[in-house]
Amino acid sequence: MGQPTLYEVADRAGVSLATASRVLNGSTRTVGEALRLRVMAAAQELHYSANGPAQAMARGHNNTVGLIVSDIADPYFTQIAAGVIEAAEKAGLVVTMGTTGGEPDRELDHLGGFRSQRANGVVIVGSRRHGDRIEPLADHLASYGQHGGRVVLVSQPVGEIPCVEVDNRKLAAELARALVDQGHREFAVLAGPTDLVTSRDRLTGFRNGLRSRQQAVPAENVVHGAFTRAGGHASMTALLGRNRSPGCVFAVNDVMALGAMAAIEEAGLQVGRDVPIAGFDDIPTLADVRPTLSTVRVPLREAGHEAVRLLTEPGGGHVVLSGEVVLRDSTARTD
Amino acid sequence: MGQPTLYEVADRAGVSLATASRVLNGSTRTVGEALRLRVMAAAQELHYSANGPAQAMARGHNNTVGLIVSDIADPYFTQIAAGVIEAAEKAGLVVTMGTTGGEPDRELDHLGGFRSQRANGVVIVGSRRHGDRIEPLADHLASYGQHGGRVVLVSQPVGEIPCVEVDNRKLAAELARALVDQGHREFAVLAGPTDLVTSRDRLTGFRNGLRSRQQAVPAENVVHGAFTRAGGHASMTALLGRNRSPGCVFAVNDVMALGAMAAIEEAGLQVGRDVPIAGFDDIPTLADVRPTLSTVRVPLREAGHEAVRLLTEPGGGHVVLSGEVVLRDSTARTD
């Protein structure tokens, strides 16, 4: 015997199904005080709990938002996820989450799952890949969208899909200029994966910024690797293997910068004095790392809020979030 | 017009609803090759996506696990959540997440929500509170459980509810002894909230450990505060205000220890040399903090895995996870 049904509650309260439904599940219709009380009492006594799937079916949607990230344990995604959850709960939505481990296919799987779940909308966080065949995603999105499903990307736009974007190129350029203005003249970049649009944008922006100050990064000082702490560590180790003083290093995200800092120390060098380094994102973790890391503050939580806003508000939208360069000790010139 | 229905697919394929259902949604029944192909084709062409709520209603459950944490951005919860998600995805379950911000009432709200959603089970992560009126939770759980809903606690047992527990007392005692064995003789504890069972257990365990080595923490050196980085910072600041060399400090979790380390530095003291400190949990963040923090490694992700296992396996269960003391630089004796 399963959970009590609305029917049983109605029965016990001696009212019709409709009446019970009206009092228990926020209908606009109003019910007489006497009956209302009887229904509530009956529900109490039976420990009634509305059958969500049945409601969802009858209503056509779920009050749910799907969230797709590649790795919830990565501080970047954690922050955005936290923002999404905050905003969603505020809007009375429930968040269902899926992780991809970086595999684009998993993204589609989850999208299909959420669609099938009849989620009100889906937030997909994570950089597009350069040369991505856009079609599969766009296709899915289109057919999902045609049937009222809403999708918001947090990364880069794909077609007309609503999107929350960070102005990576502009900010990376600003960082580059700030670094030059601090007196740095030699540079290296831990550039992340070659195909991630986010890392490419940051690299490009950084180069543009340098160029506007008549500086450049030598090709051999651009090293690619995974977008993770381990990737940063490996990239930095490789770089140091070729050149013990590569100049000021720009890691395209903080997590990589952290790995790189560890690698620098392990090589017997001192972060800042021997090898200045800057990151990107300003994840909260940085608060406890010494030397303090120069980086670009990106409003990650806010990105999550915006994504939910785009999902719940009518009409599309394309939000470009800015940020700000934060110079700290890891790039301070001591001479 | 909404999404295509199974009926439309069946129609287009020229078969019955039942047949279409059997081929599209993993039934045990088998269908002739010819029809099967026609159905699949029709589904393709129509971009059919099964209506999850309808399936859930017909089947009675959701293939969903609810996850309740107080704050997804706290590394402790992040790790456990990551473990839950890993295990759930492996088991073909989807995870739906709710946050409480530390308010016990929100826990009940979410529990109700998940129950209503007909989640297969719910994982509740987060310390019970001492003097909690167990009844509300236990009540809800009981009536949920009677109807086939499964709940697993990750923290401390409540009644007969399956639970994944960390042996906080034992481990805190081991830490205390290890610290004494390192030569420390004076101690202070940043003890967290007075009512959280986890913090109380760690405090008690620590005291027990000291006692077994004929040591103790003076009452004025036990300072309570929030279970967060800010709480650790505030507690440490307060402690230092009374006593610039309180001895070896035990922060009942790493996040607090991190806040405390910042406070120590801000007070112009040096972590380790002036103020030795140890934490608890061994969150990944510690990898990038200097001096390296002595702590107790707790298998957080594994706790998440175990929780899902308990949820999916028949029968109850009570898992007690152990951990290990990890002595690093923050408590090294230099004299």
Place this chain on the structure above:
DNA sequence: CTGTTAGCGCTTTCAT
């Protein structure tokens, strides 16, 4: 204000 009654889309006996 309250009750009747169709569905919502799918699964699952039960026949054939």
Place this chain on the structure above:
DNA sequence: ATGAAAGCGCTAACAG
């Protein structure tokens, strides 16, 4: 192997 039909629990017209 396939189809017909009875629900699953709830909402939302539509009637009173």
